[in-house]
Amino acid sequence: MEGQFGWGREEGGWRKGPWTAQEDKLLVEYVRQHGEGRWNSVAKLTGLKRSGKSCRLRWVNYLRPDLKRGKITPQEESVILELHALWGNRWSTIARSLPGRTDNEIKNYWRTHFKKGKPSKNIERARARFLKQRREMQSQLLLQQQGQDQQHHQQQRQAGNDHDDEAVVREEASSPAVSLAAQQHEEDLRMLQQDMDDLLFQFCPMIASCTSSSCGLLPGAATASASATASDEGSSGDHQLDGAAATWGWGSLWNLDDVVDDIVDGGWDWDTSSYPLLQDQGLAFY
DNA sequence: AAAAAATTCAACCGCTTATTT
DNA sequence: AAAATAAGCGGTTGAATTTTT
Structure with a gap:
């Protein structure tokens, strides 16, 4: 489940690599309280050891609730x-x-x-x-x-x-x-x-x-x-x-x-x- | 059955653009 | 006005997974 070996390390103070469920929870909670944006304050306010950039990316590409999960449909494919x-x-x-x-x-x-x-x-x-x-x-x-x-x-x-x-x-x-x-x-x-x-x-x-x-x-x-x-x-x-x-x-x-x-x-x-x-x-x- | 090759995709990096101070 | 900070973008990477041999 948790693959944080070799590549889940801290570097320059920030954690890198795949996000854990706990980290996700922290980020989601942060957004719930403060809205999207101001990503650099996530670390300050929640103690999450992630850079603002990393937080934004995680939210935008994965945690955002309006994301459509699942395979790209043929229609979507043709649009692409x-x-x-x-x-x-x-x-x-x-x-x-x-x-x-x-x-x-x-x-x-x-x-x-x-x-x-x-x-x-x-x-x-x-x-x-x-x-x-x-x-x-x-x-x-x-x-x-x-x-x-x-x-x-x-x-x-x-x-x-x-x-x-x-x-x-x-x-x-x-x-x-x-x-x-x-x-x-x-x-x-x-x-x-x-x-x-x-x-x-x-x-x-x-x-x-x-x-x-x-x-x-x-x-x-x-x-x-x-x-x-x-x-x-x-x-x-x-x-x-x-x-x-x-x-x-x-x-x-x-x-x-x-x-x-x-x-x-x-x-x-x-x-x-x-x-x-x-x-x-x-x-x-x- | 197991090893190798191929595929996938989340997350990274560096750069650019926008916003704030 | 300009410097600093944040957001956004596209290319690239590589661990995990799947497929092929």
């Missing part, structure tokens, strides 16, 4: 992405549009999820997983329909049907009689695939753009999908304050691991009712 595209690393500015979230939190979130280097890896993994899932669904459908067909045309051995597209192609080549049914299959598959792509695109444009037939329409998509390896550095520029959106590569967006899993599992639990503020007051452009 949009605003970051717009404003660059102005975390506190971005945070003003996300009630209950701190600049630190947003900064951490963005860095861990979207900073170059890492995301491409995530995206690759997510995409691989998604494609696999889709392939499974397809071959499942294929099997199912082939089963039906066998009632009509007896002549169809199971040969290579655990592999989707291949099977379709082969069938098509075999005989005119079969070809009609095969075309039907293909059409179904295409529609299924389209449905899934649409679904995916609705929730997460980035991976969709890398996965579906529309691949390549968006700038950076090609980079993301092509080079499984290191940094898609080039396309994403460096996010200065300037023109903002201009140098923002799609290649470094979206944490799709979760997204994909959740979509496949049948919808994530993004409980919109918990975040009613977001739409209305959240996105205030100045």
Whole structure:
């Protein structure tokens, strides 16, 4: 519970490192009595061995009662992405549009999820997983329909049907009689695939753009999908304050691991009712 | 099963901006 | 008016935790 070893020491009179529950209590009590601010007097009045700076930080980023705990929702994530595209690393500015979230939190979130280097890896993994899932669904459908067909045309051995597209192609080549049914299959598959792509695109444009037939329409998509390896550095520029959106590569967006899993599992639990503020007051452009 | 690698995030630092004296 | 103090910001760090091998 209490990890105050090696790194919970005093230095120059001030305690540093992780806060203990007791310290938190003191600080909370102080704020209750004196309000926010005047952080340097916390130590004087409460005996807490923390610098004003440390106290402020603790309050602002952790103890403030209006903080929203828990994971960043997909909606919040997209706000972060949009605003970051717009404003660059102005975390506190971005945070003003996300009630209950701190600049630190947003900064951490963005860095861990979207900073170059890492995301491409995530995206690759997510995409691989998604494609696999889709392939499974397809071959499942294929099997199912082939089963039906066998009632009509007896002549169809199971040969290579655990592999989707291949099977379709082969069938098509075999005989005119079969070809009609095969075309039907293909059409179904295409529609299924389209449905899934649409679904995916609705929730997460980035991976969709890398996965579906529309691949390549968006700038950076090609980079993301092509080079499984290191940094898609080039396309994403460096996010200065300037023109903002201009140098923002799609290649470094979206944490799709979760997204994909959740979509496949049948919808994530993004409980919109918990975040009613977001739409209305959240996105205030100045 | 255990060791290594990766990820997360609370808290730090130095710098800038705002407020007070 | 200017010096001093406080608040605020963004980048960075590293212990704890989680994931991968």
